[in-house]
Amino acid sequence: MAIIGSALPVSIQSLRPPLDLAPAREIFTPKGPSGLAPTGGQFGEIFEKMVSGVELRQAEAGAVTRSVLLGDNPNLHQSVIAMQEASLSFSLMVEVRNKVVEGYQELMRMPV
C-alpha cells in the first residue's frame, strides 16, 4: 500500500506544467529514504491505521464470541453485533481499496 500511497501524489503532481523551476526541482529531486517512507497524513499511513482498526475489531468480535461460547457472557446478541461491526468495517476497507486501485489503474491507462 505504501507504494501506491507514495506513487499517487507524485504522478498527479508531475502532470502539472512546471511553471516555476524551483518548486519543480523540489518535486523531482529524490529525497532518499524519506521519499519512500511517507510521513504524517500520507494515504499509506492512514490506510495502515484503518487496517489495524479493522484488525482490532475482528479481534474484539473474536474475544466476545469466545466468551459467549465459553459461557462467561450470556448475551448472545453482543457477539453477533460485534461480528457485524467487524464485517462492516472490513467491507468499508475493501471498498476503499477498490476505489484506490481503480483510480491508480485509471491513471495508468491514461494516454500520454
Next chain:
Amino acid sequence: MELLTGIAATSGALNSQRTRLDIIAQNIANARTTRGPDGGPYQRRIVSFESELLRSTDSANGANSPGLATVRVSGVTNDPTPGQRVNDPGHPDADAQGMVTLPNVNLAFEMVDLITASRAYEANLNVAKNSRQMAMRTLEIGK
C-alpha cells in the same frame, strides 16, 4: 470510528429485555412453589428499567450529536401482594388451620409479560438489523 451508530443503545435494550425474560421464566417456573429459602411461598419478582446516558467515546461529532440514552435494569423487586390461600390440610406446608399460601404469581399475567418482553426484544433486533442494512446500502454507493 463508530460505524453502526446507535447500536450501543440497542445493545443495552437487548440486555435489559433478556433479563426481563429471565425473571419472567423464573416467575413461571415457581408458580406453584410454596416454600422458598426464607420458608414462605415464592414471591413474584418485577424488573424495572432506567435510562442510562451513554459515555461518548466519539469526539469527532461530540459537539452536535445528542447524547444517546440506553436502558439498563435498575432493580429486581418483590411483588408484595399476598398470595392466594387454599385449604389443603394434607400439604406439607399447610399451617395449623390446614391453609396453604400459594405464590402470588398469576400465569395469565406472566404470559402477557412474556409476549411483551419477547416482542420488545424482537423490535430491538429489528433496529440492529436495520442499522446494518443501512450501512451496507451506503457502501453500495461506490458500486
